Amino acid sequence: MPLTEYEQKRNFKKSPEPATKAAKHSAKLIFVVQRHKASRLHYDFRLEMEGVLKSWAIPKGPSLNPADKRLAVMVEDHPYDYKDFEGVIPPGNYGAGIVEIWDHGYYTDNRNSGKEAEQELLKALEAGHLKIVLHGKKLKGEFALVKLRTGKDNAWLLIKRQDNYAVQENYNSEADTPKDSPINQALSASSQDNKP
Numbered sequence: 001m002p003l004t005e006y007e008q009k010r011n012f013k014k015s016p017e018p019a020t021k022a023a024k025h026s027a028k029l030i031f032v033v034q035r036h037k038a039s040r041l042h043y044d045f046r047l048e049m050e051g052v053l054k055s056w057a058i059p060k061g062p063s064l065n066p067a068d069k070r071l072a073v074m075v076e077d078h079p080y081d082y083k084d085f086e087g088v089i090p091p092g093n094y095g096a097g098i099v100e101i102w103d104h105g106y107y108t109d110n111r112n113s114g115k116e117a118e119q120e121l122l123k124a125l126e127a128g129h130l131k132i133v134l135h136g137k138k139l140k141g142e143f144a145l146v147k148l149r150t151g152k153d154n155a156w157l158l159i160k161r162q163d164n165y166a167v168q169e170n171y172n173s174e175a176d177t178p179k180d181s182p183i184n185q186a187l188s189a190s191s192q193d194n195k196p
């Protein structure tokens with residue numbers, strides 16, 4: 001029951017997040033990156049596998065520069081419907097704060113497609129080394145997700161591979177976020193409140 005931990009952490013009468021339902025499948029495997037202002041601002045990177053969303057929290061956000069190795073902490077599986085979730089998680093709930101979709105699209109493993117790709121991806125996930133190709137609006141091209149062999153066993157790195165979509169200059173996902181996004185509006189409103 002991969003979604004048990006997700007369910008245990010949340011009260012769906014109090015949080016607008018999607019409750020779990022039977023797994024479903026799209027024709028293509030989807031990915032989503034949600035920007036999440038909780039106790040700390042972070043990015044949640046999610047890949048569809050077996051009808052759920054395998055999920056990693058990335059404190060610094062993803063990068064298009066191959067020199068950056070971004071810590072990605074694996075967290076509990078999320079239901080497929082979470083791919084569309086944006087909104088406010090009320091105070092007192094797990095992950096209380098604001099969630100907005102930062103990027104989304106589909107992904108492949110670059111060698112196979114459909115069911116065959118999914119089986120290969122699950123094996124690669126188990127082995128701790130995923131090679132994926134993202135087809136998003138911001139994130140494009142080849143990426144690697146590599147599980148760290150030392151330290152906590154949920155620590156991975158998200159690394160852009162060299163290709164036509166890689167950038168050589170500094171990349172900051174915050175700068176690639178609309179200034180009027182829901183989170184940015186809330187942040188600027190609270191900084192106004194704090195002015196004397």
Ligand code: MN
Nearest residue numbers: 036044057095
């Ligand atoms: Mn989060």
